[in-house]
Amino acid sequence: MTSYSIAEDIYLSHLASRYGKLVINPAMKIIHHESPGSRDKAGVVARATAINHYYLLNLRKAPFMNYAALIWTLSCLTAKATLKRNFKAVSGYVMGILFVLNPRKNKYSEYMLD
Numbered sequence: 001m002t003s004y005s006i007a008e009d010i011y012l013s014h015l016a017s018r019y020g021k022l023v024i025n026p027a028m029k030i031i032h033h034e035s036p037g038s039r040d041k042a043g044v045v046a047r048a049t050a051i052n053h054y055y056l057l058n059l060r061k062a063p064f065m066n067y068a069a070l071i072w073t074l075s076c077l078t079a080k081a082t083l084k085r086n087f088k089a090v091s092g093y094v095m096g097i098l099f100v101l102n103p104r105k106n107k108y109s110e111y112m113l114d
Contacts, residue, residue: 011056043092046081050074050096071100 016022050070057066074097081089099105 008052011052011059014056014059041088042081042086043088043095046077046089046092047096047099048092049077050093051099054096054100067100071097074100 013022013024053070054067057070074093078090078093078097081087081093
């Protein structure tokens with residue numbers, strides 16, 4: 001996974017469940033103090049959205065249709081960012097889509113290391 005921590009809770013829970021029984025306490029509460037502004041730039045968040053969800057699908061050994069749905073979703077997010085003239089996000093989504101479509105990536109990719 002990379003940079004901004006989108007879906008890290010799902011990813012880590014799934015990974016932890018491989019090594020033992022995962023117990024979830026529905027009564028547990030977490031207080032989250034949201035920042036008034038994002039600590040990361042729109043392009044970084046957009047790219048992380050694509051890459052982190054790709055790794056989650058990969059971890060779950062998802063069927064091809066799930067990856068197609070990810071590409072579809074990222075395409076729609078790209079269009080939405082374009083309409084809002086958020087070109088940094090557009091660039092991040094495009095880089096994320098290219099990452100997902102790249103057949104030669106590996107788990108030690110440069111995308112994971114920044």
